[in-house]
Amino acid sequence: MKRLLVVAALVALPLPAFAQTGAQTAAPPTAQMIDTGRTLFNDKSLSGGAQISCATCHPMNGHTDNKTYVGLEIVPDGDPRGRSTPTMWGAGTRQAEWSWAGNIASIETNIRGIIVNRMKGTEPSKETLAALAAYMKSLPNGPAPLLNNDGMPRDNAPADVKRGYDLFAGKAGCMTCHVPASYDKKGPEDVGSGGAFKVPSLRNVSKTGPYFHDGRFKSLDEAVTFMWDFYRKKNDSKDTLSDADKRDIVAFLRTL
Ligand code: HEC
Ligand code: HEC
Known part of the structure; x- marks a missing residue:
């Protein structure tokens, strides 16, 4: 019994360790990885029961469905247990940590939690997490014709x-x-x-x-x-x- 627990702990270890260092150590994402990520993002088989994909809640290439959820259940906006779906547009350019709690340092760790806990899917592979992360980080912000690259309004703004x-x-x-x-x-x-x-x-x-x-x-x-x-x-x-x-x-x- 004791031995089994030790084995379980060892097996459980590499994932968070990978996820935390993944951003620094992984090779820069290739176009193919981003494509794989896009396909997985639309793949219902990531969820238990294969009813729902990432794109169900983040439609229009990783944007938001403007709904508030507990798990997979839509709840009234303002329910203190509820969390509203964030957009993933511009995800690669942000400074904040991940999730509304703002306490998850790596996007891979966050995505793993969403697949296993929210979507009740099976444990994703390192490759699946890396591809989803690469796709998320490739998404541009929406058009902002009145902004300079530094985020300040252009001279011609009203x-x-x-x-x-x-x-x-x-x-x-x-x-x-x-x-x-x-x-x-x-x-x-x-x-x-x-x-x-x-x-x-x-x-x-x-x-x-x-x-x-x-x-x-x-x-x-x-x-x-x-x-x-x-x-x-x-x-x-x-x-x-x-x-x-x-x-x-x-x-x-x-x-x-
Ligand atoms: C049932 C709707 C739903 C599904 C399905 C879903 N998400 Fe989300 N997503 C949310 C909600 C709600 C949050 C905010 C949760 C929180 O922070 O507590 C979120 C947060 C995130 C975040 C963190 C964003 C940030 O700015 O902190 C990422 C990344 C993300 N989702 C990616 C994914 C990926 C990848 C999938 C598929 C594997 C997925 N989501 C599936 C609703 C969903
Ligand atoms: C002390 C830090 C702080 C300051 C100062 C601050 N904000 Fe915020 N802002 C936050 C936090 C934290 C949240 C998220 C609160 C939550 O989700 O409960 C937020 C949320 C928001 C949102 C909602 C965004 C969304 O996607 O839900 C808007 C809009 C916003 N702030 C605008 C402003 C404006 C305008 C000002 C100045 C009047 C301002 N904030 C000052 C920390 C700050």
């Missing part, structure tokens, strides 16, 4: 967008956490939303609602108001944001 950016980077304090060009950062933060959560990337954000880990906010206006109230109280700021200021910030967010 005035409200530029004002919104100046507020975001200035007195509204948003950029202390949402850092360009991906508009996220490493390390979870407790913003009074029910625990510590990752600072999510705001790229593509006009298309990723409902917002926050549990999908509690339908609109960007609500999310911005919540964030500003948090920042203002935390920093004892005497600054105020008018409704027009908040509209400008939303106009800026929509260009991301």
Whole structure:
């Protein structure tokens, strides 16, 4: 019995070890690996019962179905147990750790957890995880014609967008956490939303609602108001944001 346990522990070990170092040690993904990953992403046989693929919840090449889940069950937005589906667009350019909890360092570890726990699939091979990770990281952000490569608005952006950016980077304090060009950062933060959560990337954000880990906010206006109230109280700021200021910030967010 004891011996069996030791063997089991040894067998269980290589996976997390691989997953944590995989990003540094794996050869750069080839086009073929990315193709394999795309095929697997659409393959229902990864799930127990073969009913559901990654693309079921992340349709349109790794985007989001805008729903909130517990496991495979859709729950009402805002259910504290629920987690809203994040987009994978731009996944290769982000700074934050993976999952809403923001505490998973490697994307391979995260994907393994999704296959085994959420999808009730069998243990995936190293190659399957590497191919899925390569495909995820190959996905570009959506088009953002008003942004420079560094994530700042272009000179030809409308005035409200530029004002919104100046507020975001200035007195509204948003950029202390949402850092360009991906508009996220490493390390979870407790913003009074029910625990510590990752600072999510705001790229593509006009298309990723409902917002926050549990999908509690339908609109960007609500999310911005919540964030500003948090920042203002935390920093004892005497600054105020008018409704027009908040509209400008939303106009800026929509260009991301
Ligand atoms: C039932 C819907 C569903 C399916 C199927 C699904 N996902 Fe997700 N995915 C989610 C939800 C919900 C989250 C957020 C979970 C959390 O963070 O607690 C998520 C998070 C992720 C993340 C982390 C993103 C981030 O920004 O932190 C990755 C990567 C991911 N999924 C890839 C995949 C892959 C690859 C598959 C297929 C093997 C898959 N997903 C299948 C719903 C789904
Ligand atoms: C202290 C760090 C911090 C600051 C400052 C901050 N945010 Fe956030 N932001 C977060 C975290 C953490 C979340 C996720 C909370 C959750 O999921 O419960 C978040 C979520 C969001 C979301 C929802 C994104 C999504 O995909 O669900 C938007 C929009 C947003 N923030 C905008 C802003 C704006 C605008 C400001 C400035 C007024 C701001 N944030 C300031 C940490 C911060």
